[in-house]
Amino acid sequence: AVGWLPVGLAPAVMVMAAALLFLAFPKQKQKLASVTGALLAGLVVWALPPLLAEFGEPVLAFSLFPPPLVLLANLLALVALVLLLPAPGRPLHLFWLTWPILAWGLATASGAWLAFGVVLLALTAPAKGRAAFASLGVAAALAGGGDGATRNAILARTESTLARWGEVRSVARALVGSLPEGRLSELAAAAPGRRLVLLGELAAFAKVEEVLPGTALVLEDPEGKPVATWGEAGMLGEAGDQELASRKLAAGFRLRLLAPPPPHDVLAALAASGVGVPVAAFDRGGSPMSRGAPFRPLPPAVVGEALARERWWGSAIVGNRSVPTYLRAYGDWVLAVPWMRPALPDFFLLVVALGLWAFAPLFLWQVRGRLALWWRERASFAGRLRALAVTSAFLPLFLLANVLPGQWIREREQVRLEVARALGTAMAEGPRGELLGTLVRDLGVTVAVYRPSLLAVTSRPDAALTGGVPMLPPPEAYIRTVRRWREPVVQVNGTVSVFLPVRRENQNLVVAVLGLTEVVGSRFSPGEWFFATGLAVAFLALWAAETLARGLAAPMERLVEAARRLGRGEQATLAPQEFRNDEFGTLAQAFTAMAAEVQARQEELQRQRDLLERVLENLSAAVLVVEGDAVVLANAAAKKLGAEAGLPHLVASFGPTLSETLSRAQAGTPASARLFPRGQADAVWNLTAVPLSGESRRVCLVLEDLSEVAxxxxxxxxxxxxxxxxxxxxxxxxxxxxxxxxxxxxxxxxxxxxxxxxxxxxxxxxxxxxxxxxxxxxxxxxxxxxxxxxxxxxxxxxxxxxxxxxxxxxxx
Structure with a gap:
């Protein structure tokens, strides 16, 4: 750690600091900042996975929810660096070249190609969608870089283990000779139940598993019988273990450092060195001796070519899967160390999940204001379209999530049970030493025998002492043994453990095969699959719904705006190029034709209205329209009479006859009357009241001054x-x-x-x-x-x- 900071997070902190520095670049140096930042992002992508592997940090995520903290922090830092760089003013055609480059880098696990792809992405990614492109591109680059770092780590550990194993005897003698005499004397004088504990402490003190992985310390009594074993030697009585070094102890005891017979010694060393993959050794005929998983035979021509080249990348079939394999000549054997790359679906899920982890916070930050808008628009067309798209995307996924995980679990349990039954068939005649040794060496498992319900013997006594081997079998396995039911019991706790009820020489035994590794199937659980897929589908559905809503809402908004302009009597013509050749285009054409006709009618009505207004304005008679007690229309002559002051003013001027005549007209009967204004002796007016058609009770009043006529x-x-x-x-x-x-x-x-x-x-x-x-x-x-x-x-x-x-x- 660097102070309080874990060493794996140091690159993330430095990248974030660099990203913030680029923000301080002056505007006239934006191009320099962009190029420099892109080169820095590519350099980090190229160097980060090997650096994390050197620090012992995970370079590939085996758990997606959540992923490793160090990997996630560096991913977010790189994405932030790409986002803080200036985006190009216009989209560049080179941007689409980024993805073939990244795909090639993923296929070859080439850090250089992946770094080049990230540099190109940082320089050419458009501003629109830059966060999504950056998240996906950087996630793919880190996943591919982690895959390449895993391959390089396999090569490095294989070569370092073989180099150390070439001088194994001298190293073993030096190691045994360096053991303290006091500890050895205490070991020889210890009680039988105490010897295994002291032997384990002695192995830990000498770091036997680190210096010489795959070896074992064996303590023998004066008669040459093993009384305590720490490590993988003496496979249940199988002969052939080679002695690397020995030392005499007090009271005739002897301490031996043993290794399995060739080539199992190298395979055990490779398995114990931490390569993390199954290994195998092929003879010249192509027959395999495997450890950790079964290998299929190689063609003799391939073996011959591997011996001739000494170091060569080929392919081997592990289980039922063909994988790239590092073939290394070792004497007359060809060692095979497979590069167990994630399967294509797993790799795709890994990239998508890492991209989502990087994109999700950026997406939520970018749409923080739009979320409230989406909520307010939930009852609108666009809001319902979003809800429909997300629901349509999630519904089948939800249904599958309720069906497929259970089916997946049942199928995996069935496979495990079939493997257990195959082992039970092989053990039908009893636990033979050579068979158990083959299981230990070829499958890399631990074998234990319980008689009848207590641990009798195991291939790893040290594991029994440290809790790696249970002292008692599961009760169900013991009950099945007593009842002579040969159905095996399978337990899963990270690895698969199989407990086989067998009977030998009238004895009920339980043979346990512990630590079986599943080399087939997905490395991710169904929950991770459906969670990552559901989150990706949610983002895709929101993006598709938003794009579709905008594509549909924009023409509708233009139509609505045109309708509003038409309602205001303004020009409402829609340009055909604003609409695609679809239903909206047809609707726009129909609306334009309708708007032209409506506008023509409006113009005609306006001309008629202007004519009517000119006629009314030039009439000497007062014309007004009354609704209730309100005057809603009056010409100039009516305004001179005080029509704008309201109907009560007219009634006060002309007397109650006007009100009575108006009442008859409001009742639906046309009426007329002569009016004699108050205070004007010679004035005579003729009143005509005509009800207007329609639901509103409007009446047209015409007042004619008949004084001159009289x-x-x-x-x-x-x-x-x-x-x-x-x-x-x-x-x-x-x-x-x-x-x-x-x-x-x-x-x-x-x-x-x-x-x-x-x-x-x-x-x-x-x-x-x-x-x-x-x-x-x-x-x-x-x-x-x-x-x-x-x-x-x-x-x-x-x-x-x-x-x-x-x-x-x-x-x-």
Whole structure:
């Protein structure tokens, strides 16, 4: 650790510090910052996996939730560095070259190609989607780099172990000779139950497993019988172990450092050195001797080529899987150390999961404001589309998550049971030493035999002491042994342990095969698969829903805006190039045609309205539209009457007749009336009230000023009256004139005629004067109409008088 900081986190801290320094670059040096930062990111991608492997930190994640802290911290630091670099102003075509380069780097586990891909990604990734591209690209680069670092570590450990094993005897003698005499004396004098403990302490003190992995310390009594063993030697009585060094102890005891027979010694050393993969040795005929997993035979030609090249990368079949394998000539043997790369689905899941771990916090930070918007838009079209997309993506995944893990577990349990049954068949005749030795060496397991329910013997007594081998078998295995039921018991705790009920020489035994490693199947659990897949599907669904929502909402928003402009009476034409050739394009064309027609109609209506307004404004009559007590429309003449002040003002001016007429029209009946404004003696107005069609109870009122018309009518009446008066006056004057002329004529004739004429003339003149008086009285009554009284007239008498007048005139 560097102070309080774990050493594996130091690169992440330095990368973050460098990323923050790039933010301080002046704007005129942005290109320099971009190139420098991209080269730094590539250098870190190239150097980080081997550095983490050197520090003993995991370079590949075997658990995705959560991944190793050191790997996650360095991943986030690299992604932050790429994001803080200036993005190119415009997308570069070289950006799409990044992914073939990264894919090639992943396929070959080449740190150089992966670093080049990250440099190109940092220089060319566009601003839009940069976080997703950076997260996925850096995750792929680190995963590929970790894969390559694993390969390099396998090579390094293989070569270092073989180099050390070439001088194994000298190293073993030096190691045994360096053991303290006091500890050896204590070991020889210890009680039998104490010897294994002291032997283990002595092995730990000498670091036997580190210096000479795969060897064992064996303590023998004076008769040469092993009394304590620490390590993998003496495989349950199998002969052939080679002595690397020995030392005599007090009381005739002897301490021996043993190794398995060749080539098992090298295989044991490789397995114990920490290569972490199964290993095998092939003879010239291609027959394998494996450790950790079964290998299939190699063709003799491949073995010959490997012996000729000494170091060569080929392929071997481990279990049922063909994997790249480091083939190393070792004497007459070819050692095979496979590069157990993650399967393609596992590798894909690893890259996606690491990318999600890097992208998720960035995504949440970027959409922190949009999340609230999405929540507010949950009832909108875009919000429902997002919900539909996420639900549609999650529903099948949820259904599969409830079915497939159980099926996966059942199938894996079935495979384990079949393996256990195969081992049980092999053990049917009892635990033979050579068979147990083969299991220990070829499968790299620990074998223990329980008789009947206590540990009797094991290939790793030291493991029994440290708890690696249980002292008692599972109760179920013991019960099955007693009942002679040969079905094995399988337990899983990281590795697979198989407990086989067997019977030998009338004894019930339980043979345990501990530490079986599953070399087939996915390295990740179904939960990790579905969690990573579900999270990826959620992001993809949100991205797809957002893209689809924007693609659908944008044309709809343009249509809505055009409709609003159309509603305001503005130009609402939509450009065809703004829409794709789809349903929205068809809708846009139909809307444009409709808008053109509506606008044409609006223009026509506007022209008609302008004409109507000009007509109304030029009308002398007051025109107004009333709804309830409110005046909603009034022309200039109505405004002069005070229509803007409201209907009560008009009622106050024209009297209650206006209100009564309006009420009849509001009831649905057209009405008219004459109005006589208060305070204007000669003013006469004609009111016409017409109800307007529609649900609203609006009434159109037309007020016409008839004062001039009435005045003209009065003048005409006066003219007619004058004519009638002249006629009525003229009629009595004619008889009067005639009688006066008769008197003049009588005076000319003589006095004797004057008397008779005067008598008749006076009577007649008096009658005509009385008639004039009646005419005068009649016209006086016409002025005061209220004083007229109807009087019956005797038409016969009136006719007799007229006849009599004209008869007298006829006689003269």
């Amino acid at each position: 005045r003209a009518e009065r003048l005409a009446s006066l003219t007619e009256l004058a004519r009638i008066v002249a006629h009525e006056v003229k009629n009595p004057l004619t008889p009067i004139r005639l009688w006066v002329e008769e008197l003049q004529a009588a005076l000319a004739k003589g006095p004797e005629d004057v008397v008779e004429v005067a008598r008749l003339a006076v009577e007649e003149i008096l009658q005509q004067v009385a008639r004039l008086k009646e005419v005068s009285q009649g016209f006086s009554n016409l002025v005061a109409l209220e004083q007229w009284e109807a009087v019956p007239v005797d038409l016969s008498h009136l006719a007799a008088e007229v006849v009599e007048e004209y008869r007298g005139l006829a006689r003269r």
